[in-house]
Amino acid sequence: MKVAIVHEWLESYAGSERVVEQLLELFPDADLFAVCDFLPEAERGFLGGRRPVTSFIQRLPRAQRWFRYYLGLMPIAVEQFDLSGYDLVLSSSHAVAKGVLTGPATLHVSYVHSPMRYAWDLQHQYLRQARLDRGVKGLLTRWLLARMRGWDHASAARPDVIAANSAWIAERIRKCWRRESTVVHPPVDIAGFPFVAEKGGDYVVASRMVPYKRIDLIAAAFRTMPGRRLVIAGDGPEMARVRDAAGGAPNIAFRGRVPQAELVALLHSARAFVFAAEEDFGIGMVEAQACGTPLIAYGRGGAADIVRDGETGVLFPDQTAESLAAAVARFESLAIAPEACRANAERFSRQAFRAGMLALVRAGCAARGMPAP
Structure with a gap:
């Protein structure tokens, strides 16, 4: 069986690249395609020496820095890959990879991290955060996103089989594309987060400080619970807002960005890991569970797949400080x-x-009556 793996772009070794890594483990002789490849040499180990076939976007002016500005060209770029000689195509898609063209003799299985978020239900949030919700640039961006939305919906008919990374994404696929999918949760390095049974008394949050993570909400909730200590690890553009929400409360400690070994130690000793974002999945929650640490998480998005409410953690229904505080009290009543x-x-x-x-x-x-691998 001749296999091709198609990925959006290679820039860093992050969540979607871990999916590609495992697909390459499954099919080590597969050829790799990507819209562009600017992965640093130090992070290329998971490719096993492969150099992917790239599109014309690789050669456009200042592409290494600006390739995301070429989003409007990416549907054309991904459609130029010649996959006619392959029996099986596996795409890893959060934007355009699922739109590759395949013939009737080729099985196309697409692993979907999400429909194009910024073109669908998160469009207005994206425009506000990018300060593109008004003016000429905003108008042009809305026009581009409308075109991308149409292409995204049309090209969703191309895969023969769709895998979604969570039940939340399966529902988004159903809503945006009117397609059914099978949930296959993303791979997590469980071995990298060893189990420890003994726990301390601190609640822990570890995250990038960006708006949708809602670390400010967590800080505000613990500010009202002076008897409970919260440790916040991470950094980012929202740090000042998070510190304002904490209000200098003595029970809230800031660690900043921590190395991996210190993060694992924090998760080992945590009484619970706190998560307030509406996330597509949430690998950090699984890493905490691997350490034997319970979760207190907002009950929408991937958390609903991960947390077994009352057994491995507690879900809170509203994205508010009051709802989180009530969840902490409930958590402390459980064993x-x-x-x-x-x-x-x-x-x-x-x-x-x-x-x-x-x-x-x-x-x-x-x-399809094809020989199976």
């Missing part, structure tokens, strides 16, 4: 076993991801 948290995390291992994707590929092959 959540660290062993249950670790067992829950195993559902999201790399092995589980590979097994889920291989099952989808084999089912797709069987439906």
Whole structure:
């Protein structure tokens, strides 16, 4: 079986690249395609020496710095990949990769991180945050996003099989594209977060300080709970706002950006890991569970897939400080076993991801009368 793997762009080794890494583990002889490749040499290890086939965007002026500004050209770019000689195409898509063109003899399985967020329900939030909600630039951006939305919907008919990274994304796929999908949770490095049963008394949050993560909400909630200590790890553009929300409360400690070893130590000792974002999935929550640490999380998005309410953590229904404070009180009335948290995390291992994707590929092959890998 001749296999191609298509990815959007290679810039850093992050969440979607970990999916590509596991697809390459499944199909080590696969050819790799990407709209552009500007991955630093120090982060290329997961590619196993491969140099992907790239599109014309790779050669456009200042592409390494500005490739995202070429978003409007990416549908054309991804459609230029010649995949006619492949039996199986696997795309890893959060923007355009699922729009590759394949023939009737080719099975196309697309792993969808999300429909194009900034073109659909998050458009208004994106425009506000980018300060493009008014003026000529804003008008041009809205026009571009309308065109991208139309292409995104039309090209969603191209994959034969769609995998969604959470039930939340499966619902977004149904809403935006009117397609059904199968949930295959993304791979998490469970082994990198060893289990520790003994816990301390601090609540912990570790995150980039960006608006949608709502770290300010967590700080505001713990400001009203002086008897409970919160440790905040991370940095970013929202740091000043988070500090304002904390109001100098002595029970809230800021650690800034911490190295991996210190992050793992924080998760090991935490009484609970607190998460207030509406996230597509939320790998950080699974990493905390792998350490045996319970979760207190906002109950929309990927958290609803991860947290077993009352067994491995607590979900709170409203994205407010009051709702979070009530969840903390409820959490403290429960006896959540660290062993249950670790067992829950195993559902999201790399092995589980590979097994889920291989099952989808084999089912797709069987439906088309193709030999299965």
